[in-house]
Amino acid sequence: MNRKRMLIAGSIAVLVGLVASGFVYNQMKQATTAEKPAIEMGEMVVAAMRLPLGTRLEPKHLRLIPWPAKESITGMFQRIEDCVGRALITFVVDNEPILDGKLAPKEAGAGLPATIPQGMRALTVAVNEVVGVAGFVMPGTMVDVLVTGTITGRGGQSITHTILENVRVLAAGQAVEQDEEGKPQTVPVVTLLVDPEEATKLTMASTEGRIQLALRNTIDTVETKPPPFYRASLFRRPAPPRRASAPPRQNVSYTVEVIRGTVRETKTF
Numbered sequence: 001m002n003r004k005r006m007l008i009a010g011s012i013a014v015l016v017g018l019v020a021s022g023f024v025y026n027q028m029k030q031a032t033t034a035e036k037p038a039i040e041m042g043e044m045v046v047a048a049m050r051l052p053l054g055t056r057l058e059p060k061h062l063r064l065i066p067w068p069a070k071e072s073i074t075g076m077f078q079r080i081e082d083c084v085g086r087a088l089i090t091f092v093v094d095n096e097p098i099l100d101g102k103l104a105p106k107e108a109g110a111g112l113p114a115t116i117p118q119g120m121r122a123l124t125v126a127v128n129e130v131v132g133v134a135g136f137v138m139p140g141t142m143v144d145v146l147v148t149g150t151i152t153g154r155g156g157q158s159i160t161h162t163i164l165e166n167v168r169v170l171a172a173g174q175a176v177e178q179d180e181e182g183k184p185q186t187v188p189v190v191t192l193l194v195d196p197e198e199a200t201k202l203t204m205a206s207t208e209g210r211i212q213l214a215l216r217n218t219i220d221t222v223e224t225k226p227p228p229f230y231r232a233s234l235f236r237r238p239a240p241p242r243r244a245s246a247p248p249r250q251n252v253s254y255t256v257e258v259i260r261g262t263v264r265e266t267k268t269f
Contacts, residue, residue, distance in 0.1 A: 042069035045077040047092045053139075053176050056087045056110035062098065075100035087114035091177055112176055112191070121199045122170050124191045125206045132172075133215045135184030139176050141169045142216050143192070145202060149209030158231035163201050165223045166216070168193040 044067035051061055062080045077083050077098055086103040087110040104114040116122050129135065137143060145164040151157050170176065173187030190213070194202060205211050 040069040041066050043067060043078050044073070045080055045083055045098045047094060047096050047098060049094055051088055051092050053089065053091045054087055054111040054115055056085065056114075057083050057098075057103075059084060065095070073097060073099065075102075087111070089115045112171060115170065115176070116193065119195065121194055121196055122191050123194055123199050123202055124171075124189050125202065125211060126188060127190050127213065128188075129186055131212055132187065132190060133213055135186040136215055137169055137190055137213055138172050138178045138185055139169055140178055140218070142218050142220075143167050143169060144214040144216060145192075145205065146212045146214060147205035147209040148212070149205075159228050161228040162214075162226050163205055164194065164198055165225070166221055167198070 043064040045062050046065050048061055048063040051057075055061065059080055062083060064078075064080065067076075077100070083098050083103065085106050087108060088102060089104050090102050092098070092102065108114040112122065127137070133143075144162055145167060146160055146162050148158065148160045151159055169190055170193050171191040172185050173189060175185065175187070179185060192202065202211075
Protein backbone atom coordinates (compact mmCIF):
# COMPACT_ATOMS: atom_id res chain seq x y z
CA MET A 1 0.00 0.00 0.00
CA ASN A 2 2.76 2.39 0.91
CA ARG A 3 4.56 1.47 -2.27
CA LYS A 4 1.46 2.27 -4.29
CA ARG A 5 1.13 5.67 -2.60
CA MET A 6 4.78 6.42 -3.34
CA LEU A 7 4.28 5.61 -7.01
CA ILE A 8 1.21 7.87 -7.17
CA ALA A 9 3.11 10.74 -5.45
CA GLY A 10 6.06 10.33 -7.81
CA SER A 11 3.79 10.40 -10.85
CA ILE A 12 2.10 13.56 -9.63
CA ALA A 13 5.52 15.22 -9.08
CA VAL A 14 6.66 14.32 -12.58
CA LEU A 15 3.41 15.65 -14.03
CA VAL A 16 3.72 18.92 -12.15
CA GLY A 17 7.30 19.27 -13.34
CA LEU A 18 6.32 18.73 -16.95
CA VAL A 19 3.54 21.29 -16.71
CA ALA A 20 5.90 23.86 -15.14
CA SER A 21 8.58 23.24 -17.78
CA GLY A 22 6.03 23.62 -20.56
CA PHE A 23 4.79 26.90 -19.09
CA VAL A 24 8.33 28.35 -18.82
CA TYR A 25 9.16 27.20 -22.38
CA ASN A 26 6.03 28.83 -23.81
CA GLN A 27 6.75 32.09 -21.99
CA MET A 28 10.33 32.21 -23.28
CA LYS A 29 9.19 31.40 -26.80
CA GLN A 30 6.64 34.20 -26.73
CA ALA A 31 9.28 36.62 -25.43
CA THR A 32 11.74 35.78 -28.21
CA THR A 33 9.16 35.77 -30.99
CA ALA A 34 7.48 39.00 -29.91
CA GLU A 35 7.71 41.67 -32.59
CA LYS A 36 10.28 44.41 -31.95
CA PRO A 37 8.93 47.93 -31.93
CA ALA A 38 9.15 49.51 -35.38
CA ILE A 39 11.91 52.15 -35.89
CA GLU A 40 10.61 55.42 -37.24
CA MET A 41 12.49 56.13 -40.45
CA GLY A 42 13.22 59.34 -42.28
CA GLU A 43 15.44 60.24 -45.24
CA MET A 44 18.89 61.73 -45.76
CA VAL A 45 20.48 63.33 -48.83
CA VAL A 46 23.64 61.62 -50.13
CA ALA A 47 25.79 61.92 -53.24
CA ALA A 48 24.56 59.81 -56.15
CA MET A 49 28.08 59.71 -57.65
CA ARG A 50 31.63 60.88 -57.05
CA LEU A 51 31.64 64.68 -57.21
CA PRO A 52 34.74 66.90 -57.49
CA LEU A 53 35.43 69.95 -55.41
CA GLY A 54 33.64 73.08 -56.69
CA THR A 55 30.69 71.19 -58.24
CA ARG A 56 27.42 73.17 -58.19
CA LEU A 57 24.89 70.58 -57.06
CA GLU A 58 22.01 69.58 -59.29
CA PRO A 59 19.19 67.07 -58.61
CA LYS A 60 20.98 64.44 -60.73
CA HIS A 61 23.95 64.59 -58.35
CA LEU A 62 21.90 63.61 -55.29
CA ARG A 63 19.56 60.96 -53.98
CA LEU A 64 17.70 60.05 -50.78
CA ILE A 65 18.36 57.04 -48.56
CA PRO A 66 16.39 55.79 -45.54
CA TRP A 67 17.75 57.00 -42.22
CA PRO A 68 16.49 56.60 -38.62
CA ALA A 69 14.49 59.70 -37.78
CA LYS A 70 15.91 59.89 -34.24
CA GLU A 71 19.56 59.48 -35.37
CA SER A 72 20.11 62.82 -37.08
CA ILE A 73 23.58 64.04 -38.08
CA THR A 74 24.54 67.65 -37.57
CA GLY A 75 24.21 69.49 -40.89
CA MET A 76 22.39 66.69 -42.73
CA PHE A 77 19.68 67.39 -45.29
CA GLN A 78 16.36 65.61 -45.69
CA ARG A 79 15.31 67.30 -48.96
CA ILE A 80 17.28 67.40 -52.20
CA GLU A 81 15.98 70.87 -53.06
CA ASP A 82 17.75 72.30 -49.99
CA CYS A 83 21.13 71.39 -51.52
CA VAL A 84 20.57 72.27 -55.17
CA GLY A 85 22.48 75.34 -56.37
CA ARG A 86 25.21 75.18 -53.71
CA ALA A 87 28.83 74.28 -54.53
CA LEU A 88 30.96 71.66 -52.82
CA ILE A 89 34.02 72.91 -50.97
CA THR A 90 35.44 69.37 -50.84
CA PHE A 91 35.11 66.32 -53.04
CA VAL A 92 32.65 63.58 -52.04
CA VAL A 93 32.26 59.94 -52.99
CA ASP A 94 29.22 57.87 -53.91
CA ASN A 95 26.69 57.56 -51.03
CA GLU A 96 28.57 60.07 -48.86
CA PRO A 97 26.17 62.23 -46.81
CA ILE A 98 25.85 65.82 -48.01
CA LEU A 99 26.35 68.02 -44.96
CA ASP A 100 26.02 71.77 -44.63
CA GLY A 101 29.71 72.10 -43.72
CA LYS A 102 30.69 70.67 -47.11
CA LEU A 103 28.77 73.31 -49.08
CA ALA A 104 29.50 76.91 -49.92
CA PRO A 105 26.75 79.54 -49.57
CA LYS A 106 24.52 79.85 -52.63
CA GLU A 107 25.86 83.33 -53.38
CA ALA A 108 29.46 82.01 -53.45
CA GLY A 109 29.03 80.58 -56.95
CA ALA A 110 30.75 77.44 -58.15
CA GLY A 111 34.21 76.20 -59.11
CA LEU A 112 37.44 77.21 -57.39
CA PRO A 113 36.19 80.60 -56.04
CA ALA A 114 33.52 78.81 -54.00
CA THR A 115 36.20 76.82 -52.19
CA ILE A 116 38.06 79.89 -50.87
CA PRO A 117 37.09 80.61 -47.24
CA GLN A 118 36.14 84.14 -46.31
CA GLY A 119 39.18 86.27 -45.53
CA MET A 120 41.51 84.08 -47.59
CA ARG A 121 42.97 84.46 -51.07
CA ALA A 122 44.00 82.12 -53.90
CA LEU A 123 47.34 83.10 -55.44
CA THR A 124 48.96 81.40 -58.42
CA VAL A 125 52.73 81.15 -58.80
CA ALA A 126 54.83 79.79 -61.64
CA VAL A 127 56.70 76.56 -60.98
CA ASN A 128 58.87 74.09 -62.82
CA GLU A 129 59.61 70.44 -62.11
CA VAL A 130 62.12 71.35 -59.41
CA VAL A 131 60.04 74.03 -57.69
CA GLY A 132 56.97 71.80 -57.88
CA VAL A 133 58.83 68.95 -56.15
CA ALA A 134 58.87 66.70 -59.23
CA GLY A 135 55.12 67.05 -59.74
CA PHE A 136 54.15 65.83 -56.27
CA VAL A 137 52.75 69.24 -55.28
CA MET A 138 49.12 68.40 -55.99
CA PRO A 139 45.74 69.77 -54.85
CA GLY A 140 45.22 69.20 -51.15
CA THR A 141 48.90 68.88 -50.28
CA MET A 142 50.67 71.22 -47.84
CA VAL A 143 53.89 73.10 -48.58
CA ASP A 144 56.37 75.58 -47.14
CA VAL A 145 57.54 78.44 -49.37
CA LEU A 146 61.25 79.34 -49.42
CA VAL A 147 62.74 82.29 -51.26
CA THR A 148 66.35 82.87 -52.28
CA GLY A 149 67.59 86.36 -53.12
CA THR A 150 70.38 88.90 -52.69
CA ILE A 151 70.57 91.39 -49.84
CA THR A 152 71.25 94.92 -51.07
CA GLY A 153 73.82 96.97 -49.19
CA ARG A 154 75.63 93.98 -47.71
CA GLY A 155 78.06 93.17 -50.45
CA GLY A 156 75.49 91.34 -52.52
CA GLN A 157 75.22 88.48 -50.04
CA SER A 158 72.66 85.80 -50.95
CA ILE A 159 70.12 84.49 -48.46
CA THR A 160 67.45 81.78 -48.32
CA HIS A 161 64.50 82.37 -46.04
CA THR A 162 61.29 80.43 -45.29
CA ILE A 163 58.53 83.01 -45.69
CA LEU A 164 55.43 80.79 -45.44
CA GLU A 165 54.72 77.51 -43.66
CA ASN A 166 51.90 74.98 -43.88
CA VAL A 167 50.21 76.45 -46.96
CA ARG A 168 47.49 74.44 -48.72
CA VAL A 169 47.67 73.83 -52.47
CA LEU A 170 44.26 74.55 -54.01
CA ALA A 171 45.07 73.62 -57.60
CA ALA A 172 47.89 72.30 -59.75
CA GLY A 173 47.51 73.80 -63.19
CA GLN A 174 43.75 73.71 -63.70
CA ALA A 175 43.24 70.51 -61.72
CA VAL A 176 41.56 70.91 -58.34
CA GLU A 177 41.75 67.21 -57.42
CA GLN A 178 44.61 64.77 -57.05
CA ASP A 179 45.11 61.96 -59.49
CA GLU A 180 43.15 58.93 -58.21
CA GLU A 181 46.28 56.80 -58.44
CA GLY A 182 48.50 59.42 -56.83
CA LYS A 183 50.62 59.95 -59.94
CA PRO A 184 52.71 63.16 -60.06
CA GLN A 185 51.49 65.99 -62.28
CA THR A 186 53.98 68.29 -63.98
CA VAL A 187 52.28 71.68 -64.29
CA PRO A 188 53.48 75.23 -65.06
CA VAL A 189 51.66 76.88 -62.13
CA VAL A 190 50.19 76.03 -58.73
CA THR A 191 47.55 77.93 -56.77
CA LEU A 192 48.06 78.39 -53.03
CA LEU A 193 45.56 79.33 -50.31
CA VAL A 194 46.93 82.31 -48.34
CA ASP A 195 45.70 85.24 -46.29
CA PRO A 196 46.10 88.82 -47.62
CA GLU A 197 49.40 89.44 -45.81
CA GLU A 198 50.85 86.15 -47.03
CA ALA A 199 49.70 87.04 -50.55
CA THR A 200 51.87 90.19 -50.53
CA LYS A 201 54.91 88.24 -49.26
CA LEU A 202 54.47 85.55 -51.87
CA THR A 203 54.04 88.07 -54.70
CA MET A 204 57.22 89.91 -53.71
CA ALA A 205 59.15 86.67 -53.32
CA SER A 206 58.14 85.32 -56.74
CA THR A 207 58.93 88.69 -58.37
CA GLU A 208 62.22 89.65 -56.70
CA GLY A 209 63.68 86.25 -55.82
CA ARG A 210 63.52 82.56 -56.63
CA ILE A 211 60.94 80.54 -54.78
CA GLN A 212 61.08 76.86 -53.87
CA LEU A 213 58.24 74.74 -52.49
CA ALA A 214 58.98 72.22 -49.76
CA LEU A 215 56.40 69.41 -49.56
CA ARG A 216 55.30 68.43 -46.06
CA ASN A 217 53.08 65.79 -44.45
CA THR A 218 49.46 66.96 -44.47
CA ILE A 219 49.04 66.09 -40.77
CA ASP A 220 52.24 67.91 -39.75
CA THR A 221 51.00 71.39 -38.83
CA VAL A 222 53.87 72.46 -36.55
CA GLU A 223 55.57 75.72 -37.59
CA THR A 224 59.33 75.51 -37.03
CA LYS A 225 60.28 79.07 -38.11
CA PRO A 226 63.81 78.15 -39.28
CA PRO A 227 66.36 81.00 -39.25
CA PRO A 228 67.56 82.52 -42.56
CA PHE A 229 70.58 80.89 -44.16
CA TYR A 230 73.34 83.03 -45.70
CA ARG A 231 75.49 82.08 -48.67
CA ALA A 232 78.60 83.05 -46.74
CA SER A 233 77.76 80.37 -44.17
CA LEU A 234 77.69 77.74 -46.92
CA PHE A 235 81.07 78.62 -48.42
CA ARG A 236 82.87 79.90 -45.33
CA ARG A 237 86.50 78.70 -45.09
CA PRO A 238 86.81 76.27 -42.22
CA ALA A 239 88.94 77.47 -39.33
CA PRO A 240 92.41 75.84 -39.14
CA PRO A 241 92.68 73.15 -36.51
CA ARG A 242 94.05 74.37 -33.22
CA ARG A 243 97.50 73.07 -32.37
CA ALA A 244 97.90 71.32 -29.10
CA SER A 245 99.86 73.55 -26.73
CA ALA A 246 103.29 72.24 -25.73
CA PRO A 247 103.63 71.24 -22.10
CA PRO A 248 105.47 73.78 -19.98
CA ARG A 249 109.23 73.21 -19.72
CA GLN A 250 110.40 71.98 -16.37
CA ASN A 251 113.60 73.30 -14.84
CA VAL A 252 116.05 70.44 -14.40
CA SER A 253 119.08 70.89 -12.08
CA TYR A 254 122.33 68.91 -12.22
CA THR A 255 124.83 68.43 -9.39
CA VAL A 256 128.55 68.02 -10.20
CA GLU A 257 131.30 67.15 -7.74
CA VAL A 258 134.61 68.82 -8.58
CA ILE A 259 137.84 67.40 -7.05
CA ARG A 260 140.92 69.54 -6.99
CA GLY A 261 143.72 67.70 -5.30
CA THR A 262 142.51 67.05 -1.82
CA VAL A 263 139.67 69.56 -2.12
CA ARG A 264 136.22 68.37 -3.07
CA GLU A 265 133.58 70.86 -4.18
CA THR A 266 129.98 70.35 -5.23
CA LYS A 267 128.36 72.65 -7.78
CA THR A 268 124.75 72.74 -9.00
CA PHE A 269 123.80 73.81 -12.56
